[in-house]
Amino acid sequence: MGSVTDRTCREWRERLGPWALGHGDAAERAAVESHLAGCVDCRAEAESLRRVGEALAYADIDRARARPTPSPAVWDRIEAAVRHDRRRRRGLLVAAAAAVAAVALGVFVLLQPPPSRDVSLAARGELTGNAALRSKSWGTEIAMEVTVHDGSLYNVWLERSDGSRVPAGSFRGLNDRSLQVTLASSLDLSETEAIGISTPEGDTVLREEVD
Ligand SMILES: [Zn+2]
Structure with a gap:
């Protein structure tokens, strides 16, 4: 038995798409399976095609995410197969496109971290201002505009949902003058439940929830 040429395999591969989607009559399916x-x-x-077909059929975000990303060539063949087949099943292309879009959108919404959060800071008699928290690849950047009424040192931290705190640096007050302070914490913004400010002695001056 001679080895199959590339050219022959290319022809077979155009028939794999419909086969992987469960289409084709018994003779066509048997022919494909005998080549396989x-x-x-x-x-x-x-x-690979069968897995993509399965992911499309279920359009389940977790299943789709768990699967290895198919190569562009695989997607091209799926698309070609669907186009080829639409005389019989006209809705399939639209359904497949909708499934891909739904998966893409779902993954996007689930994976996309909230890009920024604005928090008002107010501790009566001590401090006023606001903080803009921005998601960064290394953690969270905190751009604060803050006025404190003395020249003391303040420590800033971000808090996780379990209450543990990650330092975000410190600043010194400037006696009732507004300060622009940019600080950084390694805690991811998506894990940040609250921002807080403490004295070096550990007394909490302020703690604000990050929505
Ligand atoms: Zn082959």
Whole structure:
């Protein structure tokens, strides 16, 4: 038995898409399966297509995310297969596109961290201002505009949902003058429940929830 040429495999691969989507009559499916039985490369391709077809069928975000990302070539073949097949199932292309869009949107919404949060800071008699928290690849940047009534040192921290605190640096007050302070914490903004300011002695001056 001679090895299958690349050209022959290319022809087979155009038939793999409909096969992977469960289409084609018994003879067509049997023909594809008989080629797959003797061709390792096409079998790998078929498995990859089958997984994509499964992910599309379920359009389940977790399942889709758990699967390895198919190569662009695989997507091209799926798309070609769907186009080829739409005479029989006209709605499939739209349904597949909607499923892909739903998965993409779901993943986007789930993975996209909140990019920034604004928090008002007010501790009666001690401090007023606001803080803009921005999500960064290294953690969270905190741009504060703050007025304190003395020249004391203040420590700033971010708090996790379990109450543990991650330092974000410190600043010194300037006797009733407004300060622009940019601080940084390694805590991810998506894990940040609150921002707080303490004295060096550890007394909490202020704690504000980050929505
Ligand atoms: Zn082959």
